[in-house]
Amino acid sequence: MPLAAPPTPPPPPHTGGLLALIPGTGGLLTVAALGIVLLLVLIIKVRLQPFVALLAVSIAVGLGAGLSVTELFGTVQKSDAVSLIETGMGGILGHVAIIIGLGTMLGAILEVSGGAEVLSSRLLNLFGEKRAPLAMGLTGLIFGIPVFFDVGIFVLAPIVYAAAKRSGKSILLYCMPLLAGLSMTHAFLPPHPGPVAAAGLLKVDLGWVILMGILVGIPSVLAAWVYASWIGKRLFVAVPQDMVEAAEEAKAAVAAEQAAAGRRSLGSPMPQARGEAPVPLSTVLLIIGTPLVLILAATFSSIALDPSTLRSVIEFFGHPFVALTLALLLAYYLLGIRRGWSRKSLERVSTSSLKPVGNILLVVGAGGVFGAVLKGSGVAQALSDTFNDVGLPVIVLAWLISVVLRVAQGSATVAIVTTAGIVLPLVEGGHHSQAFLALIIMAISAGSIFASHVNDGGFWIVAKYFGISVRDTLKSWTVLETVLSVAGFAVAAALSLVV
Structure with missing residues (x-):
């Protein structure tokens, strides 16, 4: 009986590619280091769009680590050959794009319907003049869940102007708590791009990300509010009169436009412009809370319940795609159709909200490509061994x-998508719990908001909208973000010791 042929040995790992003179792990680490340096140079010095920069660096790292052109790009001769670039881009966007798209449309409906103004005015009335900074902070915290950070500023800035003008105190006392709330939700909670992208790369259930985002984010934002109160009392910044006037002109222009749209029977996407009653606060909270509750319920049903019809139903409605779709349909009906919006108005608001999302999705997709190239080339394993x-x-x-x-x-x-790609091999195969991986995402997200300064677009939005000088923005906003980042990391690290 003939002896069985010996098994075919696995292909040797890439050992440095274009840097083959540096053997093994050393060559791969050199490729990784040069790739990060190239990424920073392309974004900071060359001012290349981050999507293009990430894609270019992914290709350079792949070739430098020894990947073939076929492995990177596939081949036109074989239609079934899938490249690392395709798998990296498609793998992450298949999960992230739907969530970000649904969340963006939900936020737009809440924004345009006047939900933010209702939320802030109710909280201001509830807490009173003396606690108006706390009311602004809670407004940012709640309204920041479904809307992007910069959109929250655009919508809520006039309310900050009004509160600061009535009190005669520094605008920092009101805008900093608001910004802390908006920044916390943007960094730590879905459906915002950062935590959603990291969850997609690390294969973490969004329910765990939401739970850990709440556990990490609440203490962090409380620490940031303490600093906001301190700096707001020690650094006086007057209300920017030019921005107040611009806000009033914009509001008048929107009202006129919507009145004209109503006369053309297109429906009004701002019911208040037609004298309708404000949106009930309970409706706003219901719409914002629905997807969070459904997703959390699905996550914990898999722990608390045995396989059953009930569990399947809960997991169906708690899937992020379904939960966000239900919340969006609720918003369409409760904030739109029931209040007199036409279908065309709903479609117009939804479509226009998606225009800024393209850049975000491309950057997230390129981050997926970077992670796939790191893993496929062996660079990720070399980084893992070294770390x-x-x-x-x-x-x-x-x-x-x-x-x-x-x-x-x-x-x-x-910062998030690149870090997640680097960290992925450190946790793969480690049999870590979903809770622990969610805390890793919290640490990554906390690091991504550290020390916002002049190279961050958010820095200039804050300075412009609230009339703060560059020096004072560094003293207030930059330090606020650092407090939020350090506190978030400290809480995440402490929780990681017990999960």
Whole structure:
């Protein structure tokens, strides 16, 4: 009986590619280091669009680590050959794009219907003049869940102007708590791009991300509010009169436009312009809370319930795609159709809200490509082995890497997707719980908001909209973001010791 043929040995790992003179792990680490430096140079010095920069660096790292052109791009001769670029881009966007798209449309309906103004005015009335800064902070915290950070500023800035003008105190006392709330939700909670993208890359259930985002985010924002109160009493910044006038002109223009649209029977996407009653606060809270509750219920049903019809139903309605779709349909009906909006108005608001999302999705997709190239080329494993030898806990490394990338190039999204790609091999195969991986995401997200300064677009939005000088913005906003980041990391690290 003939002897069985010996098994075919696995292909040798890439050992440095274009840097083959540096053997093994050393060559791969050199490729990784040069890739990060190239990414920062392209974004900071060359001012290349982050999507293009990430894609170019992914290709350069792949070739430098020894990947073939076929492995990177596939081949036109074989239609079934899938490239690393395709799998990296498609793998992450298949999960992230739907969530970000649905969340963006939901936020737009809440914004245009006047939900933010109702929320802030109710909270201001509830807490009174003396606690108006707390009311603004809670407004940012709640309204920031479904809307992007910059949109929250655009919508809520006039309310901050009004509160600061009535009191005669520094505008920092009112805008800083608001900004802390908006920044916390943007960094730590879905459906915002950062935590959703990291969850997609690390394969973490969004329910765990929401739960850990709440547990980490609440103490962090409380710490940021303490600093906001302190700096608001010590640094006086007057209400920017030019921005107040611009806000009033914009409001008048919108009202006139909507009145004209109503006369053309297109429906009004701002019911208040036609003298209708404000949106009930309970409706706003119902719409914002519905997807969060459904997703959390689905997550914990898999722990608390045995397989059954009930569990299947809960998991169906709690799937992020279904939960966000239901919340959006609720918003369409409760904030739109029931209040006299036409279908054309709903379609117009939804479509226009998606225009800014394209850039975000491309950056997230390019981050997926970067992660796939790191893994496919062997660079990720080399990084994993090296970081393991350093001896620092992975949650500390995740935060530090994210901090360095954030401070160097300014974009929180780029910092998150790049860090997640680097950290992925450190946790793969480690049999970590979903709760622990969600805390890794919290650490990455916390690092991505560290020390916002002049290379961050958010820095200039804050300075412009609230009339703060560059020096005072560094003293207030930059430090506020640092407090939020450090507190978030500290809470995440502490929780990681017990989950």
